[in-house]
Amino acid sequence: MTATRLRLLRLIAVPVALVGSLAVSADPPVRWQLNMTEGASQASQSAHDLHMMTFLLCCAIGVIVYGMMFFSVWKFRKSKGAVPAKWSHNNMAEAVLTVVPALILMAMAWPATKVMLAAADTANSAMTIKITGYQWKWRYEYVGTPVSFFSSLKRDSAEARRLGSGIDPYAIDNYLLDVDHPLVLPADTKVRFVLTAEDVIHSWWVPELGWKQDAIPGIINDNWTRVSKPGIYRGQCAELCGKDHGFMPIVVEVKSQAEYAQWFADQQAAATPPAAVAAAAVAAAETTDLAAPAASQLN
């Protein structure tokens, strides 16, 4: 968010956000987390800033409205001998109460519009990941390469979450938020996602990337991200998709570009049948080019 006004608002926001940000020293979500994460991408930062701006404006309006009502309740009581006034309208007040909120709304809409215009640009991405939602797992395809895999709930969570399993969720690391094969992405790279689904509608959401996007059968949606900080980012399916909707988490592992290139080469080797290794050598070189090192050329 570039608007100076928003910067100022962020300054005011600090005390309010303090509790939230203190809690977010570990990777979100964390216990007692009160606020939206600032996340790891431009989109999540913008969402957070707009969220705080609207929230604080609502708080300011709330102070006026609630202040007025609590004062009335305290002051204008029959038991205190209050005598009701006779007036029942005031054109000036009504005009002001229409125009001022309209101006406040415009002040909110303007930065939101700017963020949306900037976010709509999915061009110039270094690589594309195709995400397909299934009941109840995700499939990730590194478009243009042989690398693709399914990603589903990790086994220890899957066993613990059965009704009457007797396994304590507190004993499981990242209960319900861990998968067998995370989506691996390079840092500092604009990654484009195309999303669809095989059976019913799902929604792919990692809060620290800043958005969710529905994965709909028969329809292709797209979105993008660029994460600079390597790390592990967790999310969940956000659209009701049947009985195991609560059990199809998302894990994105962002690696430095060098580590990613290594990881990708390993995956590609594993994905290529040994008999075809020689034949695939050329293609592999091309696709590595496309998917990993190309990332560094992009700003």
Place this chain on the structure above:
Amino acid sequence: MAHAIASTGAGDLHAAAEHDHKPQGFVQRWLFATNHKDIGTLYLVFALVMFFVGGSLAMVIRAELFQPGLQIVHPEVFNQLTTMHALLMIFGAVMPAFVGLANWMVPMMIGAPDMALPRMNNWSFWILPAAFTLLLAPFVLFLLFGIGGGGPAGGWTLYPPLSLQGGDNVAFTIFAIHMMGISSIMGAINIIATILNMRAPGMDMLKMPVFVWSWLITAFLLIAVMPVLAGSVTMLLTDKYFGTSFFNAAGGGDPVMFQHIFWFFGHPEVYIMILPAFGVVSEIIPTFARKPLFGYRAMVYAIASIAFLSFIVWAHHMFTVGIPLGGELFFMYATMLIAIPTGIKVFNWAFTMWQSSMTFETPMLFAIGFVMMFTIGGFSGLMLAIVPADFQYQDTYFVVAHFHYVLVPGAVFAIMAATYFWLPKWTGRMYNETLGKWHFWLSTVFVNLLFFPQHFLGLAGMPRRIPDYNIVFADFNMWSSIGAFGFGLSQLLFAWMVFDVCVRKHGAKASAGVWEGSHGLEWTLSSPPPYHSFAVPPVIDGRMLAHGDISH
């Protein structure tokens, strides 16, 4: 009434009361009911029953969510619980409760003897028990007797393709929705016909109570959107059973089209559930503030503009389905616009309280609670309109908190306020004021404990409609569940009080005016009112109306 007495004589009036053709016998009186008060009572009792049925499902949901891990129900049953809870509360509790209030109050408020179309009124009520039997059947048969595949589990929004994966409960649900739609449309036609044709001489449109105005506008919304819902679910039905592909991409259809049609109904539906609440609160606050409603005309115009805007904001429920940028901008701006008329209403209630002389009987407590807590839901609604932030909020507990704030301490509190406000008028007996105040304070504390922490859960990343969650969400979920149990138990107080007044016939006798500050034709009738409200049109004196002076 003074006029009636002068021209017919008190003796005649007394005789008329004995020959009011009040039907004798249970079946005659209730099954064949045509009297607006009897039908109003039927609606309200039905709504109360559904409120407790839907509420007990919510208790099971919150019990499952009390701590991480699955303890009580399987995930597929959990999905049925959330789906049924929503359908029962929306179509079974909130909407019929407001129709019941309209049946009771509209004729008395405009000086009419009854509703315009009494026989249709009978039908529009008696369709409901049949519709809900149909809706509940697959769910109850599965749960209690293990028969069939259970009730609908795809969410009350019935999004395909998921909703079509259900078994034959799809047909049950869709036929039930058709019947509810027919019932609502008939009820709405009746209300419009009554308001437009049966006002007493001198009851001009701009002298009508705000409650009547709010229902007139709500009735038009119902007529406009219930057929849209019926159309969309009919297409679901043919997709499932007759091989059509309206919403099936493989057959050339579009699953997103369902969402557009559904929310074209769905957003006005939100206002169908809240506009009558605005009306109720606009009657109650001036009464206990002993001061006329601030900005009567602005209030009426605000309701009308909210109703208009409700038709052009539907896609704000769908920001994440992949709408083009221009569409997202349009729906964001249109949604934000709703804040203006809504803000006018809240400010006008606050100004009504300014320099007034208030007392805080139970209806007033619930009305003030409504304004304050509905506003919290209004604020989160404004936040949800901001598209980039909505990409984070959408389908999380933040949304759950938002719509429950507008529906529970919003619409439901308004229904409670209305019940306490008019119960003495309906029955001629005062409810127990001490218990009423307990009911208000317990409900308020628990409803906030129930729903406020859900904002935090959503912001921290907990999706809605999940039966189990990571341990970081455990603390606030436990708070929320404790709030839910407390809120649920507190409602038993309400049921007891209504039972005490209506069935046990306890309570002090109420006067005709009931409240010191009451204004309006309904308060000129005795408590309880005569069987036919105004057998003779009343002669209207501006001073007995709340808005008699139309220069305001």
